[in-house]
Amino acid sequence: MKSFLTRPKRKLSPEPTSVTDDDEPTEVKLVLLSSVHPDIDQETLLDFLLAHDGSVDHASEALKSSNCHQDVKKSGVIGHQQSLRQYATGDATSPTKKKLKSKKGSTLHLFDPEDVAEHTPCTIIHNFLPPEEANALLKELLHEADSFEKITFKLFDNVVSSPHTSGFFVESYEDMMSQKSEYYYNGSQLTDVRRITPELTKVKPIVQAAVNKEIQHRIKTRYPNGKKLKHQSPNAWVPNSAFVNCYNGAQQSVGWHSDQLTYLGPRAVIGSISLGVAREFRVRRVVPKDGDTKSAEDSDAEGQISIHLPHNSLLVMHAEMQEEWKHCVTPALSIDPHPIAGNKRINITYRDYRQRMHPKYTPRCACKVPCVLRVVQRKKENFGKYFWMCHAGNVPGKEGCSFFQWAEFDDDGNPVVNGSTVRYSQR
Numbered sequence: 110m111k112s113f114l115t116r117p118k119r120k121l122s123p124e125p126t127s128v129t130d131d132d133e134p135t136e137v138k139l140v141l142l143s144s145v146h147p148d149i150d151q152e153t154l155l156d157f158l159l160a161h162d163g164s165v166d167h168a169s170e171a172l173k174s175s176n177c178h179q180d181v182k183k184s185g186v187i188g189h190q191q192s193l194r195q196y197a198t199g200d201a202t203s204p205t206k207k208k209l210k211s212k213k214g215s216t217l218h219l220f221d222p223e224d225v226a227e228h229t230p231c232t233i234i235h236n237f238l239p240p241e242e243a244n245a246l247l248k249e250l251l252h253e254a255d256s257f258e259k260i261t262f263k264l265f266d267n268v269v270s271s272p273h274t275s276g277f278f279v280e281s282y283e284d285m286m287s288q289k290s291e292y293y294y295n296g297s298q299l300t301d302v303r304r305i306t307p308e309l310t311k312v313k314p315i316v317q318a319a320v321n322k323e324i325q326h327r328i329k330t331r332y333p334n335g336k337k338l339k340h341q342s343p344n345a346w347v348p349n350s351a352f353v354n355c356y357n358g359a360q361q362s363v364g365w366h367s368d369q370l371t372y373l374g375p376r377a378v379i380g381s382i383s384l385g386v387a388r389e390f391r392v393r394r395v396v397p398k399d400g401d402t403k404s405a406e407d408s409d410a411e412g413q414i415s416i417h418l419p420h421n422s423l424l425v426m427h428a429e430m431q432e433e434w435k436h437c438v439t440p441a442l443s444i445d446p447h448p449i450a451g452n453k454r455i456n457i458t459y460r461d462y463r464q465r466m467h468p469k470y471t472p473r474c475a476c477k478v479p480c481v482l483r484v485v486q487r488k489k490e491n492f493g494k495y496f497w498m499c500h501a502g503n504v505p506g507k508e509g510c511s512f513f514q515w516a517e518f519d520d521d522g523n524p525v526v527n528g529s530t531v532r533y534s535q536r
């Protein structure tokens with residue numbers, strides 16, 4: 110079945126893609142599973158897909174032999190998510206934090222910021238902005254979202270739409286022009302790049318201060334020897350672009366992915382604000398394999414963890430996130446309408462596009478397109494190594510080339526070429 114799948118052909122969007130070659134986009138797999146099991150909800154299909162390492166065939170077989178179909182008839186609602194309490198050991202009424210564990214094939218739900226910091230590569234701040242500010246930002250972006258477009262990709266030679274819309278905002282006219290002419294996302298250039306809005310501008314310094322504080326706290330409290338990670342930038346995080354997603358209704362979602370590091374560099378940090386309808390953000394660790402059979406512990410390490418993102422929350426995705434974890438926003442069984450946003454959720458990811466990662470320094474492949482930066486996630490051999498490859502073949506109707514080059518970075522995440530750190534010109 111896999112051989113019929115085409116890799117994602119997203120066009121005109123900075124939306125990140127999956128960074129492992131063995132993963133087809135989850136949206137595509139869900140479409141396929143749904144067509145075979147139309148009576149089973151997306152949530153359950155997703156859980157089965159995850160439990161079978163993303164194999165549509167195996168998930169489908171397991172669904173056939175499971176009692177999910179009967180459960181639907183009986184109760185009308187299915188799914189086998191588990192609550193936090195089921196992971197607690199000892200006193201069932203007071204779960205021991207350290208013992209919380211994700212399990213393969215089920216989902217650990219986290220609401221408490223302390224649990225999020227402890228068990229995921231993220232931290233969350235609830236009630237982040239003054240309420241009036243959050244509402245003003247939400248209203249402004251709901252208006253912008255009216256003209257957002259869906260991301261499209263190719264399925265069986267047809268271009269199909271991803272189930273949410275998005276827009277990309279940069280700080281200046283110069284950046285807009287540069288984004289349209291120099292930057293490539295999935296092999297294409299963007300046409301819809303917008304100037305940052307007044308409310309996004311107002312909120313930016315608040316996000317910047319909070320994210321930098323969270324980064325320092327994370328380093329002190331969680332990283333080995335209280336030191337930043339290898340390849341993590343020692344410089345302050347300064348967001349200069351915002352990627353905004355709109356999820357209209359319970360079914361809108363984004364599939365499992367890691368964010369592209371091409372212009373952010375290694376060990377990127379991202380500040381993500383949620384507004385409007387509360388939705389679930391899921392993360393799962395990517396455990397590298399070396400061809401041996403996986404242990405149960407490995408499988409459990411890949412279990413999903415769900416972080417609940419209410420209106421006016423800031424989620425910081427820390428430096429360990431993109432290289433070692435994947436994330437998604439799952440379709441919901443139901444949602445609580447928001448007084449301003451109705452059924453919509455707005456998500457803003459503030460990003461720090463690094464000057465040293467500007468496409469003028471990016472290797473170009475035989476197609477003359479600046480390459481995409483990826484990291485080895487699945488294979489134990491070369492795990493964590495970065496590489497540049499061609500992504501021109503992601504454009505519908507185009508073939509890519511076989512360009513491949515290992516990418517080297519110094520301890521602070523600066524590109525190293527021929528043994529020397531790249532010196533870049535300041536704008």
Ligand SMILES: O=C(O)CCC(=O)C(=O)O
Pocket residue numbers: 125352354363368381390436437438456458
């Ligand atoms: O909507 C969200 O919370 C996450 C969006 C996301 O993962 C992305 O834009 O890369």
Ligand SMILES: [Fe+2]
Pocket residue numbers: 125366367368436
């Ligand atoms: Fe993402």
